[in-house]
Amino acid sequence: MINLHLRQARWRFVVLLKKAPILPDTVWLQVRGLSSAEVATALRPFYFLVHPDLFCQHPRAQHINDSSLKLLNNHLDLLIQDQKPSPVSLQFYVRNKNLEGNLHTVDLCLNKPSLRDTVHGILSVFHLPTKYVDSLPEQSRKPDRKIKWSRSFYDATGVFNPEEEFSTARKKEDLYSWLIKNMGEAEKRLAVSEPIRQDIVNLQAGLIHELGLTKLTWQRGLGTTHLRGCLQGLRSLMMHHQEVKDILKGRAIHFGNETGVSFEGGVVLSTSEVRNQWLKLIVRLPEQDAVLQRIPGMQKAVSNALRDIKITHRKYQSYVLLENYIQHLRRLVTALGDYRGRDAFPKTWPESLSSLELVVESAAGPLMLSPTGQILAPSSCPPWLLVNFITENMEQAEKTINDYHSIRDQEKQLYEQCKKELGLEFLEKDDSVMPAMMIQCLERLLKDTYRLSPLLTGARLWVTHYYAVMLDGEVCIPWEWSYG
Known part of the structure; x- marks a missing residue:
């Protein structure tokens, strides 16, 4: 019993730490050849170019850079541990120095056998100085000390503040004035990219048919x-x-x-x-395919262990790979099996939880209720904590799920109406824009149709969190845009 209380107390402490503003993807480095401090110093200019904090106004670029940085950190960590990681290709968004407010992508292939060559290669691909790396001694040496290396290098400089650097871009501007100033350029870029879009349509249709x-x-x-x-x-x-x-x-x-x-x-x-x-x-x-056939059975096992709760995936989430998902399911299934052998569910629980939705995620994920009513559970979550969370959030989850279905129907109707009345060629939203946000945006666009339709007719419009004209002519506007 004492051990159980200690485990519970320790998990509560971990939960509190997760709620604190800690830096993500922190790793411990032991370096041969280059010390961790030297790696951090060498790559600091690179992180100033691609760090996700610099792309808060561009959620898509922010998401891709964040994912790529995680893979890069893992690759460097393996090299530091004197292992041989598999080659990996990454993509990063960087700001276009010649066109303010525009981004372009840089591809990075990590296939060098040593840490020094990898760091040198990263700097070279991004056209950053390599003088510092070249000046470091070639001989191997034992790690000088364990240094906690995090992705945020801003604290080390004391002078660089991305919030200040891009504060101008974040100021709210009324939609009508912004469109007046930018739609001419958007139309030019749209015309230039039209043949490419047509090629994409043809290639997509051809591949679907031929394959x-x-x-x-x-x-x-x-x-x-x-x-x-x-x-x-x-x-x-x-x-x-x-x-x-x-x-x-x-x-x-x-x-x-x-x-x-x-x-x-x-x-x-x-x-x-x-x-x-x-x-x-x-x-x-x-x-x-043989591995894939195990998924339904494992999902069913989790569902059965929690009174027929529906096992699903996050709405508005990119694809989750099979190998990772199986590991998450296996871990939670094992934990739930041990729990049911010792404890009973609360008496307040109904006979079936089939009206609720559970998403099993990575061990480092949050335990939370999503805006769509789904219960997000990390595979490392202790069953007693998951049971308590379901008990406390059961009513709210069911209500949010019902509200979500109603909101989605309203969103679809407004989407079609807005696209038609504004004469848009294309209308879409970022995954981070929830249905309630999109509804608010679409309703306000429809109220101002008489002014906006002459500017937006034929446009390809994205509802996001920022203003931008993309290189291919697509226009991004914040869902919470302001009137002039």
Whole structure:
């Protein structure tokens, strides 16, 4: 009993720490050849270019940079531990110095055998000085000390403040005035990129037909030129390796940040990897099918352990890879089995929780109720804590789920009405814009149609959290835009 109380107290302490504003993705470095302090100093200019904190006004770029930095940190950590990580291709958004408010992508391939060469390569790809790395001694040495290295290097400088640097871009501007100033440039870029978009439509339709795919999709925010290159790469792969047709028939393909199989059975291809990496995955798909067949049973086991609660995935979330998801499910299933052997559910619980939705996530995820009413549970969450959380949030979760379905219907109706009355060619939103936000935005757009329709007719519009004209001519506006 004492041990149980100690475990509970320790977990509560961990939960409190998670709520504190700690820095993510912190790792302990032991460096041979380069000390951790030297690595931090060398890469500081790189982090000032790509750190997610610099892209708060560009959620899509912020998300991609955050994901890429996690993979980069893991790669560096393996090198530091004198291991040989597999080559990985990453993509980062950086600001365009010549066009204020615009971004472009830089591809980074990590395939060097040593830490020094990797750091040197990163700086070279981003056209940053390598003089500091070149000046460091070549000989190996034992780690001088363990240094906690976090992704945030701003604290070390004491002078760099991204909030101040980009404060002008974050000031609210009324929508009408902003459109007056920027729609001319948007139309020019849209006209230039029109042939590329048409190629994308043709390539998508052709690949779906020739490969017998159920669908072919891609992550939001992917530039048109880069997307066309991905589609052309897939077509070339098909032409040179005819065997992939039979393997891919009846499957769905999604271009994303990683290469793998989603837990729903979709094929995910990284937009920053070469075709050979895609081919390696595709030829192994029949093996993955056997693993995939275990998912329903494992989901059912979690559901049965929690009185038929519905096991699902996050709404508005990018694809979750199969191998990761199976590990999450297995961990929670084991913990729930041990719990049910010792404890009973609260008497206040109904006979069935089938009206609730549970999302099983990574061990480092939050235990929380999402805006759509889903219960988000990390696989490392102790069952007693999960049971308590469900008990305390059961009514609110069910109410939020019902409200969400009602709001979604309203959002769809307003979407069609707004697209028609404003004469938009395309209308979409970022995943971070919840239905309630989108409804508020669409209703306000419709109220101001008489002024806005002449400016937005034929436009490709994204509802986001910021103003921007993308390189392909698509226009981003904040969902909470202001009137003039």
